[in-house]
Amino acid sequence: MSRREVLAAGMAAAGAASAAEALAQQAEGQPLLGDPALPEVPGQRMRWAIVGLGTFAVGQVIPGFADARHSRMTAFVSGNPEKARDLGARYGVSRFYDYENFDDIAQDDEIDCVYIVLPVGLHAEYTIRALEAGKHVLCEKPMCNTVEEAEAMVAAAEAANRQLGVAYRVHFEPNNLDAQRRIAAGELGTMRFISADHGFSADPNWPPHKWRLEKLLAGGGSMFDIGIYGMNTSLMMLPGDRVVSVSGTYSTPAGDDRFTEVEGAIEYRLRMASGISIQGSSSYCYSPYVSRQRYFGSTGSIEMRPATTYYDNSIELEAGGAPRTFRAGNPISQFSAQLDGFSQAARTNTPHRTPGAMGLRDMRLIEALYASADQGGAVVEVDIPV
Numbered sequence: 001m002s003r004r005e006v007l008a009a010g011m012a013a014a015g016a017a018s019a020a021e022a023l024a025q026q027a028e029g030q031p032l033l034g035d036p037a038l039p040e041v042p043g044q045r046m047r048w049a050i051v052g053l054g055t056f057a058v059g060q061v062i063p064g065f066a067d068a069r070h071s072r073m074t075a076f077v078s079g080n081p082e083k084a085r086d087l088g089a090r091y092g093v094s095r096f097y098d099y100e101n102f103d104d105i106a107q108d109d110e111i112d113c114v115y116i117v118l119p120v121g122l123h124a125e126y127t128i129r130a131l132e133a134g135k136h137v138l139c140e141k142p143m144c145n146t147v148e149e150a151e152a153m154v155a156a157a158e159a160a161n162r163q164l165g166v167a168y169r170v171h172f173e174p175n176n177l178d179a180q181r182r183i184a185a186g187e188l189g190t191m192r193f194i195s196a197d198h199g200f201s202a203d204p205n206w207p208p209h210k211w212r213l214e215k216l217l218a219g220g221g222s223m224f225d226i227g228i229y230g231m232n233t234s235l236m237m238l239p240g241d242r243v244v245s246v247s248g249t250y251s252t253p254a255g256d257d258r259f260t261e262v263e264g265a266i267e268y269r270l271r272m273a274s275g276i277s278i279q280g281s282s283s284y285c286y287s288p289y290v291s292r293q294r295y296f297g298s299t300g301s302i303e304m305r306p307a308t309t310y311y312d313n314s315i316e317l318e319a320g321g322a323p324r325t326f327r328a329g330n331p332i333s334q335f336s337a338q339l340d341g342f343s344q345a346a347r348t349n350t351p352h353r354t355p356g357a358m359g360l361r362d363m364r365l366i367e368a369l370y371a372s373a374d375q376g377g378a379v380v381e382v383d384i385p386v
Contacts (some may be wrong), residue, residue: 018164026380035144036231038098039069046343047110049075049097049135051126052117053083055208056140057370060310061117062091063103064335074110077102077129100126102126107134113346115339116140116168119217120224124149127164131156136212136346137337142228143359145219147367150360157356165342165352166359172337179295179302183237187319188297191276194237195294198308199265199283204258212284214260223248223366227282230309231270232362233293235386243384248369249377253285268369272386310334361385 039045048071050057065073075095078084079381084096095110099263105111116123116128116139116176125145130137137157143166157164170176183191199222203209211217212225235243252264265283283290302321306312315332318325344350364384372380 005277008340029091034315046112046333046346047072047074048113048115048339048343049077049095049108050115050117050372051075051077051130052119052122053078053087053116056352057115057117058087058088060335061115062087064339065091067333067336068339069336071113071339072328075105075108077105093116096202103129103133104179105135111135113138113342119211120219121145121217124153124226127153128156131160131162131164133162134162136342138165138167138342138352139356139359140167140379141232141359141362142166142219142224142366143356143363147360147363150363153233154356154360161349163349163352165345166354166356166362167338168232168358169334170229170308170342171236171336171354173308173313173331174325175304175315175331176233176236176307177308178328179238179293179315182302182317183295183297184239187300187317188295188302189299191238191266191274191295191297192247192277193276193296194294194297196234196278196280196307197286197292198226198230199286200226200289201239201280201287202258202264213262215261220366220370221252221259221266221358222282223263223268223283223369226284227266227268227280227360228281228366229291230282230293231268231278231365232358233308234270234280237295238272238274238276238386241276241386242333243270243382243386244273245271245364245379245381246372247379248373249280249370250373251283255287255349258284261377263373266369266373267380270365279312 050073053076065071073091073093076084076088076093077097079099088094089218098106113136116126118126120142121140127137127139170203202213205211218224248266248268250263251267253260256264264285267281270278291306291308294305295302311331314325314327361384368382370381372378
């Protein structure tokens with residue numbers, strides 16, 4: 001219908017009512033349905049400084065703020081001022097620091113939270129400095145190079161009365177959360193076994209991979225970088241359990257000169273107090289990219305392939321019928337959900353879903369795995385709560 005015909009119909013229906021009255025009825029607002037989680041106005045959101053503007057920060061972390069409801073960026077910390085200002089112009093960030101004047105953030109009231117997105121070897125130093133500056137800190141995984149560094153980071157957070165989180169984004173990813181819910185609800189029966197395989201082929205000539213092959217910056221090899229996803233996500237599905245022993249075996253290809261400083265691959269097993277085993281592999285030698293988690297129960301199973309990626313995670317559920325493959329949500333939402341989860345934890349000064357204590361736990365497990373692999377796969381007894 002034309003606009004004229006619409007007006008005529010409205011006038012006829014209204015009888016003596018004028019065309020203006022009819023249009024006013026059509027334009028009347030509708031009530032707000034449901035109880036949506038409305039975003040905070042920008043001025044009330046927690047304010048973040050991003051430390052390190054590498055590939056992951058620029059490609060995943062920073063875009064995650066677009067959908068955040070409780071978080072906004074106010075500062076960049078980078079050794080490349082031109083890059084920082086270019087990104088600042090793009091994202092409306094006007095406060096800039098470098099690694100020499102980093103401690104000046106203590107006087108910046110426009111920074112509440114700091115996200116450490118640096119190579120692993122720098123995590124402990126900049127996390128502790130940010131905490132001492134009075135800021136809450138979310139640190140990329142793995143938490144640091146050693147158990148001693150992790151303990152120092154946790155102690156610094158306690159001394160500063162600030163929150164420390166480790167960026168285990170999978171704990172905010174909708175498909176993994178759906179698998180966790182189904183396992184907790186008993187849809188697979190009693191859990192029996194978990195397997196996890198994660199890896200890719202490391203390119204020593206590509207800067208985002210090159211530093212991962214240097215022990216000083218990376219801390220360790222594939223287990224630090226990619227295997228930690230499988231181990232951490234498996235433990236996510238077993239709340240309340242305890243790891244009682246671990247074993248690991250290096251499986252780096254002989255003669256591969258990429259791996260003179262760090263291991264290229266490792267196979268591992270975690271034995272739980274419940275009797276469940278977690279078996280996994282981590283590699284810088286797999287191609288194409290591998291990200292797979294499998295959960296076996298007494299009456300059903302879940303396979304996720306891919307399981308822990310940025311964009312493509314899915315679920316295959318087999319429980320009492322034909323297998324069904326589906327997506328529980330868009331994986332990209334994990335980045336904004338993680339940011340907002342930490343913002344809310346910082347605002348209330350209550351523990352984050354993936355706190356520093358979780359990062360410390362995982363560092364202890366990885367060090368035990370390396371100790372086992374150094375002894376040719378000997379079983380190392382531990383007592384580490386999930």
